[in-house]
Amino acid sequence: MIKLPILDPAIFRVGPIEVRWYGFMYALGFTLAWVLGRLRARQSWRGWTPAMMDDVLSWLILGLLLGARIGYVLFYDPVFFWNHPAEIPAVWNGGMSFHGGAIGVFLAVWLFARKHGKTILEVGDFIVPLAPPGLFFGRMGNFINNELPGRVSDLPWAVIYPGTAGDTPRHPSQLYEAGLEGVVLFTLLWVYSRKPRPVGSTSGLFLLGYGSFRFFCEFFREPDVQLGFVAFGWMSMGQVLCLPMVAAGLWLLLRKRGQA
Template sequence: MLTYPMLDPVAFSIGPLSVHWYGLMYLFGFLAAWLLGRYRAAQPGSGWNAGMVDDMLTSCILGVVLGGRIGYILFYDLTYYLQNPIQMLHVWNGGMSFHGGLLGVIICFWLFARKNRISIFDIGDFAAPLVPPGLFFGRIGNFINGELWGRHTTAEVGMIFPGGGPFPRHPSQLYEAALEGVIMFVLLWVFSGRRPPRRCVSGLFLILYGSFRFIVEFFREPDAQLGFIAFSWLTMGMLLCLPMIAYGLFLCIQGKRRNEYL
């Protein structure tokens, strides 16, 4: 059995102000996306420049934070937040939905596409490889917070999480950090570097995230307020991933048929 490191969720304090690791992880994720985006924009034939990257990521920050928070409230715990509306603002305590954040980012992409008169799929294909580092840092933030832990296990990878009861659990946050963060980044970065058909990078992102998240949900403890949605195994996370995978496959097929290359 592994030992949970018992990390303090507060990274440091300045007077009455406490800076949480969870918030810093979002900062690290956006910084990584900015650096990678600047690098991709500098490549010959990218069609992007540094200013476009800065504008896109600046708008996406709002989309991620608002979309992620609103998505969590709507998808996972609407009743609680209606009864405790002030808690909607306490984002440092966790409670962000990837799927909500994704919808927020798509809205930002649409607005950015209209402003710059480019295809939203070109934005998605450019930005998709920039996302996994942020997912990695976000899951590390969940791990530090001691939240979103996995189901009970007797395997050697089990950990006893504070608030998770006396029995070892899967460190599912680390599984997601590895799959959605490290492995997905490598696959998307390599695939996008081969100049695939337009829409295919966006499609592959949706397929990979949806598939990896669906798999990890078998190890992750369902949200206590929801439990299983159906069949004693289907979770909300799985349910939200199914349309992602389906639309990702559609984009890849459409991209191959159109035969338009990046």
Template structure:
């Protein structure tokens, strides 16, 4: 069995201000996507300028934070937040949803496409390969915070998490970092390195993330206040991945048909 490293979630403090690793992981994720986007914009035929990447990053930050928070509020704990509406703004207490953040980024893509007269799907294809590094850092943040740990296991990879009881659990945050972050990035970067039908790269992102997340959810402990929400084995995360997979396959098949003429 593995030993969970004891992290101090606070990097440093200046008076009442605390700089935490979890927040810093968001900074690292946005920075990685921004730098990769500027590099892609500099390639011949990208159709983007570095200034446009800079502008989109601003839109995306708002979408990530607002969408991630509202997604958690309505997907995972709506009853509590509807009865305590001011708690919606208490983001420092934790509670962000990837699927909500994705909807926020999609809204940012739509608004950015309208403001620049770029095709919506083309913007999505450009942005999709830039997202996995943020997922990688986000899952590392979950691991450092000792949150969203996995189900009990007797496999050698198990570890005891603070707050997870005296049982060995899957380090599911690291599984997600490896699949949704590293593996998905490699797949999308390779796939987008050649011209693809419009919407295909974004479709592959939706499908790839949905499949990887659906698989990892079998090792991840369901939210305590929700448990299994369907068929006595499906988690909320898996339910939310199903439309992602379906939509992603639709865009990929649509692009393939269009390419064939």
């Protein structure tokens, strides 16, 4: 087993200003998405320009951060935040929901699509391959911060999360998610979208892939203590929220079956 060290949540401090691991990981994800997006925008057949990539990224950052935080507040701990509303904007303490972020991104994509005369699926197909690197860095930030520990395990690579889950070895579920939702999903989407596909297919692959990988990884992740299992005595909130993603992804892929 591996015992994780207790790391300072701040990488460094300069006077009252501090840079935290969690925020740094988000910055890395956005930066890599911007670089990869501008590379994709240079391919004329996609109908995008680097300037459009710059524009959409600003919409996505706003939609993601607002949606992820509001989603966490509503989905995972509404009672706490109802009683402590001043904690809602304290994102530096952690607490971001992917599914809430996905809703925020959807709204941002809708507004951007209207502005540029594109459909939501056309924009979605362009941006979804850029998301997995951010998911990777986000999960690495969770791991560094000893957040979202896994379930109890006796496997050789089980880890002890000091200060958050006692001295019991647990699955490093954040690393499982970083590998599947980050590395594997990015590879699938990047390879799949290297040539023209039916509109909506790349978005469908992302929804199906993320929903399936997250559903699987939730079996190794400790349910949120304030929620526990929310369905059938074994399903977590994360798994419940993944089901509509998988259904939507399958629909987007299957409705184009047989087309080039």
